[in-house]
Amino acid sequence: MENIHQINQLLNETQTISESYKRVADSTGENFNIFSILQMESDEVGTHSRFLAELLNRKGRHGQKDKFVKLFLNRFAPDHIFRTEKSETYVEFHVGKVAKEAGGRIDILLRDTDGNVVMIENKIYAGEQYNQLLRYRNAFPSGKLLYLTLFGDDSAQKNAHGLYFPLSYETDIIEWLEDCRKESVAVPILRETISQYINLLKKLTHQNLNKKMNQDIISRILRDNASLDSFRTLFDLHKDLKKEIIASIVSRIKQMFEERGFENIQTMDFSKDKGRLISFETPALKERGLRFQMNFEGSNYSGLLLGFVNPTASHPKDAELIKMVKAEFPKAQQSDWWNVFLRYEEYRDWYFAGLSKIYFDEDDAFYSDLANKVDRIMAVFNERVNGTIAVAELAADTFENPGI
Template sequence: MDTELDIQRFFQEVASICTHEQALQEERHRKGENYNLFSILNIERYELKHSALIANLLDPKGSHGCGDAFLRAFFEIALKGTAYPFEDCTLPHSYTEYYTGPIVGDTGGRIDILVKSSRYGLIIENKIYAGDQDKQLIRYDNYGKTDLQADRYLLVYLTLFGNEASKGSTAKGSAKEVDYLCLSYAEDILRWLGQCVRLADNKPLVRESLNQYIRTIKQLTYQDMNEKNIRKIIDLAVDHPEVVATLSSKRDAIAQGIREKYIFAELKEYAAKKGWLYDDSESSYNEKEPKISFRKEGWDGSIIISADSEDKKSNYGWWINLWIGIDSKVTGAKKLACLEKQSPEYPMGWEYLTTPNWYSAENFPAMKESVAEEIINKLDEIIEELGVK
């Protein structure tokens, strides 16, 4: 077998499929089918916005006007046939950012989505870009056990692709000591929303809003390609397993090459134009979190991009759970408005990046096309608010 020739032919056929897909996308654009308010308003990157929308759909008194039909469908489809628990009781209320008390050890925090009645509680931890907090699911599980004031509860961990929670969130030394159910936007939420569209057939505003949200999720989970073209690529991969195996074995090197060519080089050029010092000496695999830093000479601080490694034994040095923040020792420094979060270590602020994983293959397109632009835009915001030219 001529592996090199097979790889060349494989890429030629994939390129042909992608060319056809691009033509379809251009036709959709011409017809206005890509018009999406969620994307225009950049809502897809904010977990709170997703939580608010899902909570409203799950609320029988939500503005959708469909009663508990969407909630029933969630139990039937997303929760895979779990018995509907609200048959013989008062319909539940839905909440976002539900406060369970100050974080103290194994208790406290804010639940992303809570649907509860006197008999049942549905606790949903919604993770799109952010990493887990320490003991986060332990705290919410303890709330369900002791403070929910309901006969039963279910703890759900919702992510883009159905990942399990980190060890630090569930219990030390155990990957899944807390009893919880993993759900994904890529499959579970999309199937549920598809049913919601059918249930809202006689409510055109609700139906079309749901269709736009479905398109948003497909973009977030890299499923916005035409189904026929997806099938062609899958069939091509099945027919050329040796090529797929060769490419898969080189994933780390491919990821590093994409980072260097499309992210690091762009950021280095940006720093040079601004007259800032740029340091990516800790960007390669090492025994610490990878890091890039930007610093204006004479300024007591740095803008850094680094990783929030959830397991320092297995993924130290990986570009996973990435965030941007300001490392500053300025006394009395205040949080910047352009950064979402704050901590004692980063009083001026920090936030997760829209593409917080520069290691997984599903993020390669974004790493090529949009990551550097996002970071540069955020750097511009930070520099402007800091007033450091």
């Protein structure tokens, strides 16, 4: 009982600290973030590559010439020969048609007038393409290749090892951006824009925005041995706690799908923290080799997608269905595995902040929004099926009655 009392006391005091800083953040507008408001958080090219490239561009509208690119290369490529004052910056740089070991589009490319090159492959949630890093290295064998991910992950492709240098948004890019912000003190709009982007990256890598609050909480935990033991007890529970919350949410989603008559509903394997959340079939989907699926693209239940998957390669992609879904959802995309999918921007990452937003919402906004999306995308699919059937019936009638 003593341990429970210590845990309750620690939770109460931590909550008091957190609420105090939250009031300050609300009054100062710290939580206002234009990238989040415009739902641009996970757009690798449109947001992240373009923002980074703009800062790295000596001709960029920031007006700081090559100041930021110098800071970048001094940190991440100090031994690489590169003339920043004679550099050009490109986004989605084309290096030829994709072949086995050549071609593709490099996310960010820096090149000086002497032909020295720095390449940045930028991954937020998207998976790697076949031989991607090898193809880029072959395009510029003497160039510096940086592999940028949220947490500094290594490439999963064995033939890429030794070809690149890993970088993380979590520490590397944030620290470089903090250097850029220091150099922008006299340019308020630029300084605050960089600050908002730093806050976005901290959100994506689930870091608290306020370092002083973090330190206050750490100091409270380290006040005595009992407090540290209480924190350890809570920390040891965090994975089981997250699974408990997600299992409850999945149960609600499953009930929603059952009420709509969907079949063969499959839920996630809770020994994993990525991949399928839940999926279902209908007879029409099954006939076309498709399943509706909600899927975490990244680890730690992050990067939620939903749409129609091709579990096998036996059925070709339905180009007309893709076109129709994109008409209803303009941001819809496709890939090798997905016939068509949407990024669930509003509830993309199921870290504790996102789970709390779902679990404790008395208005059930998540479930209402999900039901709306599922109903709309299934209505598009059914329209496609009915249109195909109508065309087939018309063709059959014409064949039997050529005079029609």
